[in-house]
Amino acid sequence: MILSSDLKNIRIHKRLSQRQMADLLHVTWRQYQNYESGSSKFPLSLAELLEFKLVELDKINLEREEALENQKRADEALLQNGGRV
Numbered sequence: 001m002i003l004s005s006d007l008k009n010i011r012i013h014k015r016l017s018q019r020q021m022a023d024l025l026h027v028t029w030r031q032y033q034n035y036e037s038g039s040s041k042f043p044l045s046l047a048e049l050l051e052f053k054l055v056e057l058d059k060i061n062l063e064r065e066e067a068l069e070n071q072k073r074a075d076e077a078l079l080q081n082g083g084r085v
Contacts, residue, residue, distance in 0.1 A: 002047040007036045010050075014057060024053045 002010070011021050022032035025046050034040035078084075 002042065002050060004035055004038045004040075004042045007032075007042065010054070011036070014054065025050060 007021070011018065016024070018032055018036065019029050021036075022029045025032065026049075027035075027046070031040065035042045035046075
């Protein structure tokens with residue numbers, strides 16, 4: 001279970017702004033700030049949604065990294081062949 005005290009660490013680790021986290025959770029920026037500061041209790045339903053969304057983000061980031069690595073390899077191969085396809 002994600003506690004309010006964990007939210008900032010998760011957000012920073014994922015390189016997201018408070019506004020991006022709020023959008024991810026479908027809450028207002030102010031409400032997210034209250035969760036992160038502990039002014040409001042972070043509901044279990046949002047914790048479950050966040051865990052699901054973080055898995056989605058990890059998958060998207062992995063796919064992006066793989067695509068960039070593939071493009072890098074293709075560019076290197078092209079350079080080794082003198083720009084010929």
